[in-house]
Amino acid sequence: MARETTYLELSQDGGGAHKFYEVTVDGTAVSVRYGRIGADGQLQSSSFPTVEKARAAAAKKIGEKVRKGYAPAVRGQRAARSVTRRQVTSAPSTARAVAPVLWRLRTGSAAFGIHVDEDRCWVGNQAGDVYTVSHGGEVLARYSLPDGVKCLVADEFWIYAGCDDGTVYDLSSKVPFGAYDIAADVDIFWLDIHEGVLSVSDHSGGLTVIDHEDEFQWSRRSSGSNAWMVRADADGIYHGHSRGVTAYAPDGGRELWHTETGGSVLFGWQEEDAVYAGTGHNAVQRLSKATGAVEATYRCDAAVYSCATSADGRHVFAGDLASSVYCFDAEGRRLWKLGTGSGAALSMQYLDGRLYLVTTDGSLVCVDASEQAIAAAQRGSVPAPVDVKSAAALPVFTPAASAASVATVTMAAAPAGGVVVECVQQGGRMRVQVVSGGFDPSWNVQFPRGIREAGARYVVDGLHPASGGFYRVRGEIRRLV
Numbered sequence: 001m002a003r004e005t006t007y008l009e010l011s012q013d014g015g016g017a018h019k020f021y022e023v024t025v026d027g028t029a030v031s032v033r034y035g036r037i038g039a040d041g042q043l044q045s046s047s048f049p050t051v052e053k054a055r056a057a058a059a060k061k062i063g064e065k066v067r068k069g070y071a072p073a074v075r076g077q078r079a080a081r082s083v084t085r086r087q088v089t090s091a092p093s094t095a096r097a098v099a100p101v102l103w104r105l106r107t108g109s110a111a112f113g114i115h116v117d118e119d120r121c122w123v124g125n126q127a128g129d130v131y132t133v134s135h136g137g138e139v140l141a142r143y144s145l146p147d148g149v150k151c152l153v154a155d156e157f158w159i160y161a162g163c164d165d166g167t168v169y170d171l172s173s174k175v176p177f178g179a180y181d182i183a184a185d186v187d188i189f190w191l192d193i194h195e196g197v198l199s200v201s202d203h204s205g206g207l208t209v210i211d212h213e214d215e216f217q218w219s220r221r222s223s224g225s226n227a228w229m230v231r232a233d234a235d236g237i238y239h240g241h242s243r244g245v246t247a248y249a250p251d252g253g254r255e256l257w258h259t260e261t262g263g264s265v266l267f268g269w270q271e272e273d274a275v276y277a278g279t280g281h282n283a284v285q286r287l288s289k290a291t292g293a294v295e296a297t298y299r300c301d302a303a304v305y306s307c308a309t310s311a312d313g314r315h316v317f318a319g320d321l322a323s324s325v326y327c328f329d330a331e332g333r334r335l336w337k338l339g340t341g342s343g344a345a346l347s348m349q350y351l352d353g354r355l356y357l358v359t360t361d362g363s364l365v366c367v368d369a370s371e372q373a374i375a376a377a378q379r380g381s382v383p384a385p386v387d388v389k390s391a392a393a394l395p396v397f398t399p400a401a402s403a404a405s406v407a408t409v410t411m412a413a414a415p416a417g418g419v420v421v422e423c424v425q426q427g428g429r430m431r432v433q434v435v436s437g438g439f440d441p442s443w444n445v446q447f448p449r450g451i452r453e454a455g456a457r458y459v460v461d462g463l464h465p466a467s468g469g470f471y472r473v474r475g476e477i478r479r480l481v
Contacts, residue, residue, distance in 0.1 A: 006062050008070035009037060011078055011184065018166065018184035020075070021065045025058045027051060032061060035146065036165045037078055037184075042146070064453070088346065090360040093323040093339030094301060100373040101341055101385040102354070102366045103137035111358035113152035114347040115159060121356055122171075123364040124149030124161050130171060131390065133364060135354070139390045143176055143397045145169055151347070155193040157464070158472055162191040168198060169399055170446075173461075173475055176399045177448035180214050190268075194232040195468035196446065197250075201227035205241045209252060212446050212470045215429070218252035229268030231275055236289065238275045240265030245277050245287055257292030261285055267306045267347070271313055278304035284318050284328075298328040301337070308348045308355070317355055317369075319345025325357065327369070336374055340365060341385075418459040420480060421445050425454045434463065434471065445471045451479075 005024045020041065022033040028048050035041025048054040088110070105123065113124030120140060124130040130143040130152070147165035154160070158172040160179060168180035168191065180198050182188055187203035196212030205225040209217045222241045229240025236247045236256055242264040247256040263281025270276070274295060277285050284298040284307045298307075302320035309316050315335070316328045323344050327335045343360035350356070355367040368374075368383075376382070420435040432447040434440075435457065445463065461475020 004058075006058070007073060007075055008062070008065050009073035009078060010065075010068070010070045011037060020073070021070055022075075023058045023061050025054055028054045030054050030058050030061075036167075039146065039165060088305065088344065088360055089321055090344040091302070091322040095324045095337045095339040097338050097377050097380060098341045098382055099325055099338040099355075100368045100377045100382045102368050102383060103386040103388050104342060104366070105131065105133055105137070105139065105364040105388040105390070107131060107362040107364065109148075109362045110346070110360050111149075111362050111364065112346050113149040113161060114349055114356060114358045114364070115152040115154050116349045116351045116356050117154065118351075121364065121366075122152050122159060123358050124152050125358075125362050128163065130161055131364070133388065135366075137366065137386055137388045139388060139394060141397065142390065142394055143169075143171055145176070145399065150188055151191055153191055153193045155196065156466065160191070160193055160198075162188060162200075164188070170473070173473060173477075175397055175476060177473075177477070178399060178450060179446055179448070180210055181449060182210075183208070183216070189226065189228050190230050192230045192232045192237075194234070196466050196470055196472075197232070197468065199230045199232045199237050199239075201230035201239055201241070203227075205243075207237065207239045207248070209237070212466070212468055213429075213431075213444060214449060220248060220252060220255075222246050223258075224264075226264060229265045229277060231268050231270040233270065233289075238268065238270065238287075238289070240268045240275075240277050245275065245292070247289070247292060259287055259292040259294065263303070266304060269307050269309060271309055274313075276307050276309065276316065278307040278318060280304075282320070284316060286316070296330065296332045298326070298332050299334070300324075300326055306345045306348045306357075308350050310350050315350070317348060317350055319348055319357060323360075325355070325367070327374070336378065338374070338377055340367075418461060419463050421447065421458050421460060421463075423447075423452045423454055423456045423458075430454065439463065439471065440465075443470050445473065447473065448477070451477070 003026045008021045011018050024031045031045045033041045033043045107125045109125040109127035111125040115122040121133045126148040128145040132140045147163045150162045161169045166182040167178040169176045170179040190201045192199050198210045200208040205222040205227050208219045224241035224243030227241040231238045239246045244260040246258045261279050263279040265277045267278035274286050280303045282300050286296040300320045302322040306319040318326045323340050326337050342363040345357040348357045353370045355369040357365040422435050424431050430452045432445040457480040459480045460473050463471040
């Protein structure tokens, strides 16, 4: 029997979907390839006892996708989403001394994504690899995502990775899943998230806001382009681009203020009352969140790729394109400048006396930023950094992108400690609601779009209420039969 292939695409104007689904029947074997249009996608294969059963299984898969809006198409006719990979240069540092690096993890590809919390450090690189590392420099886990990681953002206890494929993955559970799907016409530059609401800045200087159920809320077009900064809180969204920083009301209804900066904004940081814009004009500027007024300027010797602050606001840190890292006091007085030893810092974060950097050579670097260590470094005395190795046996977690990749639990009720959720069609939208008792029935669940099917029930290890009035998944997702 001849090999049969059915190729479908779902690409919605102004929406997030820009995906393909291909089913091939070859005798008793059925293979399914799926993913973003223009990408190779992921492949799953199954075998069946007879040709008839293989064809029936394929027909069922195709029918499910057609009911979701997929349509026959010709591979290659529709263009892939526009992706800008950040082009950065890294010159040798002009600092007289090198920073006291405690340990370094080389990920193998330029890294932009970093998040550091009390438990661990996260780094994501352009190859789609995400590692979690202890503060002592031990690799704890590794995730492999389908495309380059633009940035890592946290919302309460949840960690999200924004990727070049337009998907924002929830990494909080053992198996990551796509929580948000960015429209194909948005060339993502940076992301932030607050109470489940995702803000996306892009190549054209636009800002797009999406709610916790992956539904478009609003968008605005700034006066500039190349928007490498977006930060959000309960009072506003702060958008940095080539013409400065613009603040908007959370609902997008009005512009709160706009402040011109001395150069294009290349990075952004925020604290409770201020935002910090790293610029191409060799400076970090501190802007009042309330008025947009420039409160302080921190002068560097080259364009600023990244910045961060200590929690108390006493110190401001910056990384420039010349592989140097700086520390200033709150008023703008430079306290020190040191070389990174690992290229330019593309993102950074400070915690408990340590400064964590991700760099152009793909390293996650832990710097001892204590006064004693910095003073010793300025005298030329630094520790020998430990090169962290990733264990070959370390498991690699990949996203559960489709119903076929989710384990099935054959039982009528959830196992002990599990929570049952159900997919329900409401007003043209597929909602996910909690079936188990003890939860607010009016709250929906942030759940992978790729496995939502009307009437399907799933069991999760746990749910956690989010401050935005919805539930987030904790633990593994399994289909309930």
